[in-house]
Amino acid sequence: MSGLQQKNVRLAQLDPLIRQLLEAGQQVKFTPHGSSMLPMLRDGKDTVTLTKQEGKLKKYDIPLYQRPQGGYVLHRVVGENQKGYLLCGDHQTALEEGVTDEQVIGVVCAFTRKGKEYTVTQTGYRLYARLWVAIRPLRRLVMGGLRRLARLYTGGKKEKKEKKDG
Amino acid sequence: MKLKMDFMLRKVAGYYVVVPVGESCVDFNGMVNLNETGAFLFQRLQQETSREELIQALLEEYEVDEATAGQAVDSFLEKLRQADLLA
Numbered sequence: 001m002s003g004l005q006q007k008n009v010r011l012a013q014l015d016p017l018i019r020q021l022l023e024a025g026q027q028v029k030f031t032p033h034g035s036s037m038l039p040m041l042r043d044g045k046d047t048v049t050l051t052k053q054e055g056k057l058k059k060y061d062i063p064l065y066q067r068p069q070g071g072y073v074l075h076r077v078v079g080e081n082q083k084g085y086l087l088c089g090d091h092q093t094a095l096e097e098g099v100t101d102e103q104v105i106g107v108v109c110a111f112t113r114k115g116k117e118y119t120v121t122q123t124g125y126r127l128y129a130r131l132w133v134a135i136r137p138l139r140r141l142v143m144g145g146l147r148r149l150a151r152l153y154t155g156g157k158k159e160k161k162e163k164k165d166g
Numbered sequence: 167m168k169l170k171m172d173f174m175l176r177k178v179a180g181y182y183v184v185v186p187v188g189e190s191c192v193d194f195n196g197m198v199n200l201n202e203t204g205a206f207l208f209q210r211l212q213q214e215t216s217r218e219e220l221i222q223a224l225l226e227e228y229e230v231d232e233a234t235a236g237q238a239v240d241s242f243l244e245k246l247r248q249a250d251l252l253a
Contacts, residue, residue, distance in 0.1 A: 013179040014194065021185070021192050030194040049191060 011072045015105070022052040022106045032074050036089030037062075039143070040128070041074075046113045048074065050106035057085055057101070060129040062108040062120075065099055074108070078133050090132055093139055167243075168214045170253045175205055184208065184251075198249055203228070207242050211252075217243065 011018075011030075018028050029049045032041055041048065050064055057063055061077045065087075075096065079086040083098040110119045118125050135142060172187040182205040184198040200208055203224070210223055217239055224235040246252045 010179075014183075017176050017178060017183065017185065018194075026189065027191040028194060029191055047195060 012070070018050070019105060022050065025052070027051045027109065028106070036091050037074060038091040040090050040113065041111065042113070046111060048108045049110040051109040053104050053107045057104065057107065060126070060133065063104045064106050065103040066105060067103070076129070076133070078136065088136065091139070091143070093136055167211070167216065168253050169211045170251055173212070175200070175208065198251070203238065204242060207239065
């Protein structure tokens with residue numbers, strides 16, 4: 001009869017509440033879904049903290065914005081043209097253009113990755129953001145290379161273990 | 167007994183979410199959701215109250231017998247304690 005539960009709610013349902021809290025000067029923390037912000041944010045594992053956006057977005061900012069069709073997106077600003085901001089997920093290479101300030105709900109000011117907290121003003125993170133945007137056309141190559149390295153590494157480990165067992 | 171801090175209840179998609187008032191950062195992970203009855207009891211716990219008073223309030227508001235109301239209050243209070251919301 002009495003109900004109290006902790007569960008994940010869709011962003012669309014929380015949208016009015018998130019906007020209200022941000023407007024009141026509070027920050028909101030949640031776990032984004034999807035792989036488009038890899039390697040920075042892992043689907044359903046890492047969290048982001050949003051704050052209200054004051055003024056224009058800057059290059060490397062990560063806004064939460066709503067597309068005209070209704071979908072919610074958390075991608076990085078990589079530039080601007082006459083139509084609006086240019087956005088691209090860290091795990092993507094294609095640009096989305098024409099995103100305007102009116103579509104922006106909030107902007108990432110901090111995040112956690114593998115349980116560790118980071119702010120977007122931290123030097124290590126800023127280096128990552130700049131480097132990752134600079135090599136955008138080569139991302140697939142780099143991610144593929146990293147995956148191969150990871151496979152080699154874990155594969156090597158397994159072989160060693162098998163040898164031991166044998 | 168009473169809730170640990172100030173909360174506001176906001177209706178989202180048919181149920182209530184518990185939002186801490188005045189927190190600099192509101193964490194949506196593991197955010198507490200309440201149904202109608204839960205919200206009813208939660209609101210009463212914003213002021214100092216007792217198990218008996220909560221049961222009495224349920225009996226006045228809903229058509230339930232005392233045993234059912236008692237069970238409901240107990241399980242609700244237990245969950246609040248688990249979520250560390252009770253002072």
